[in-house]
Amino acid sequence: MRTKTKILLAEDEPSLGQIVKESLETRGFEVVFCKDGKEAEAKYHESSPQLMVLDVMMPKMDGFTLAREIRRHDKDIPIIFLTAKSQTHDVVEGFTLGGNDYLKKPFSMEELIVRIENLLKTEHNNQDETECNIGKYVFNPKNQSLRYMDDESIALTHRESQLLLHLNANRNAVLDRSFILKKLWQNDDFFSGRSMDVFISRLRKKLKKDKSIQIVNIRGYGYKLIC
Incomplete structure (x- = not known):
């Protein structure tokens, strides 16, 4: 049986988060859904995801701060930021903190899925192929x-x-x-x-x-x- 790729999704808008979660699950991903940064930090350690989708503006801990904490001990996990911010310096900060991609709201699910698949493909291509x-x-x-x-x-x-x-x-x-x-x-x-x-x-x-x-x-x- 093919192992599902586990994605940690952190989004404080319940309706949007549920839509994204269900859309990803229909594409065969396993999704751990969190509604604030602190919960996402805890779930990261518990669930060992292979990719993270983080809203920037979240209560308790924002996405940038969470990414900074994750990157202290995990330099490799792909991180995609979701944000309503559009200022250039916000985009730069996201990449400086270790983000791999940055998607501005509103966005299409197809675009998010393509970006996720591209990041995962890059990660897999870096792996030794031999069992x-x-x-x-x-x-x-x-x-x-x-x-x-x-x-x-x-x-x-x-x-x-x-x-x-x-x-x-x-x-x-x-x-x-x-x-x-x-x-x-x-x-x-x-x-x-x-x-x-x-x-x-x-x-x-x-x-x-x-x-x-x-x-x-x-x-x-x-x-x-x-x-």
Whole structure:
């Protein structure tokens, strides 16, 4: 069964948000719908989406602030801003904060869907296309998916997929902590290190069905995928 792409949608106008959500779901996407920035930040960590569509003007936390927080520990997830603002400096700010695209209201659903598909296509083209076995799991970096034996595939985020790709490439050897932080997080500071620890914990949970697989913390050096 084909794994659905998960999109996090943050929009404080309930009617518009529901229309966008239902339209995306009819195109085969899985949608996590949030009505303010704080809820969206929490759902991002809980649901591991593969793309985010963020309204700029939201209560509790605006879209720009949310994007800034997300980009502190995730440089790769595609972000599309939705906004009624039309000033050039607003558009510039959105891209400066790490946005990948910017759509002004009112917009057509067809245009939003095309932009989403283009961003996802770009992301997929950057993935290694070869499936590989990790114990009893089949890992597909291109589709960002992990399947245990004959179970349904589970989706990985871009960063989870890239981290697992590097761990597997160094299977049974130590993956240098500083190297992978600079490679995937662009720096190896304390906050990036804590973020990577979270992603390692997520991978452990997703690989837990095969007891022969371990991701071991080699204190002071990095991590080792034992399989």
